Amino acid sequence: MKTAVLVSGMCRQFDIAVKSWKFLNDLDCDVYFSTWKKSVQSSKVLNMHIEEDITEDMILEHIPNAKIKMYDVNDFDFSGDRAFHNDKHLFLMKSSLDMIKESGVEYDMLIMTRPDNYSFYNYTPEFYSKFINEGVIYGLTPIYITGKPSEEIYFLVEYFFMGNFKTLFNVIDSLPTTMPGNIHTEFAKEILKLDYYVVQLPDFNLQLIRPNVRGLKPEEINTESVFDKFMDWGQNEGFKRNKN
Numbered sequence: 232m233k234t235a236v237l238v239s240g241m242c243r244q245f246d247i248a249v250k251s252w253k254f255l256n257d258l259d260c261d262v263y264f265s266t267w268k269k270s271v272q273s274s275k276v277l278n279m280h281i282e283e284d285i286t287e288d289m290i291l292e293h294i295p296n297a298k299i300k301m302y303d304v305n306d307f308d309f310s311g312d313r314a315f316h317n318d319k320h321l322f323l324m325k326s327s328l329d330m331i332k333e334s335g336v337e338y339d340m341l342i343m344t345r346p347d348n349y350s351f352y353n354y355t356p357e358f359y360s361k362f363i364n365e366g367v368i369y370g371l372t373p374i375y376i377t378g379k380p381s382e383e384i385y386f387l388v389e390y391f392f393m394g395n396f397k398t399l400f401n402v403i404d405s406l407p408t409t410m411p412g413n414i415h416t417e418f419a420k421e422i423l424k425l426d427y428y429v430v431q432l433p434d435f436n437l438q439l440i441r442p443n444v445r446g447l448k449p450e451e452i453n454t455e456s457v458f459d460k461f462m463d464w465g466q467n468e469g470f471k472r473n474k475n
Contacts, residue, residue, distance in 0.1 A: 232359060234340040235331050235396060237403070238264040238297075239323035242285045243272055244440040245346040247452070249293045254342060254393075257356040261336060262297040264290055265326035266346060267304050272442055276465030281442055298330050317410040317417070328403050339363055341399040343392040350391070351436040351454050359393075368394045368402065368429045371437055374419045387419035387429060391437050401425060 234254070254260065270283045287299050302323075309318050324343075331338075340363050362369045370393070375386040392399055402422055410417045422429060438457040441464040447456060 232258050232339045234258040234260045234342060235338040236260050236262045237327040237331065237341060237343045238262060238346060239327045240266065240320060240345040242266045242270050243347040244442065244444060246293060247444060248347055248349045248440050251350045253352065257354065258359060262294050263327040263330040264297045265300045265323040268301050274464045277443065300326050300330065317414045321406060321408055321410060324403060325408065338396040341394065341396045343399060343403065345390055347440045348391055349438050349440045349457050352434060362393050363395045365395045365398055366427050368392050368399055368422065368427055369432050370429050371432065373429050373431050374422065384416065385419035386415050389415060389418040393432065398427060402427065
């Protein structure tokens with residue numbers, strides 16, 4: 232199945248996270264990767280601050296055929312994006328999508344992920360065909376709706392999506408370039424505007440990787456240890472373990 236993989240975001244622990252991306256071996260993938268030239272990570276809880284220069288070779292070492300765009304964040308004005316930092320991520324997401332447009336290649340599936348996503352799942356190559364229904368997006372959670380009918384609040388974890396190429400392409404293409412509200416809410420609204428819906432991926436778990444995972448041996452990396460390190464890093468209020 233011909234698949235476009237859209238990777239966007241700061242390149243944090245990519246060298247560890249990419250080892251969990253089984254889809255790169257299971258599917259016929261073209262990877263479109265947009266990131267910043269510098270990775271900056273801080274933890275007040277652990278009193279750590281890490282700044283690292285990112286190069287294309289650091290990505291190509293793991294994905295030799297990746298199409299890459301790298302930017303200096305200081306070349307752009309994101310001064311209006313102080314509350315949620317959504318606009319920076321939207322910029323990179325749109326950049327990856329532009330590369331897909333420029334390729335002219337026709338795809339069956341699109342996978343959207345971040346450089347720091349460590350995933351735990353065990354799909355067979357044939358299993359992915361279940362996720363290419365038009366109008367449906369497969370992700371970490373469905374769209375949750377809370378509150379009174381007149382005050383509905385939407386919520387969606389948008390770290391990872393998989394689905395029909397045209398459907399997911401339309402969602403990302405329709406996203407605004409600026410998003411002042413909570414991205415978990417605004418992303419859900421954009422999907423609903425297109426009359427699409429989100430189904431939770433079966434038997435799929437994902438955790439965000441933080442620098443304190445670097446001290447673990449490969450055999451020590453699992454959903455529990457990655458989550459525990461994520462929580463130890465701090466600044467994770469309201470985050471709950473994904474128990475898929």
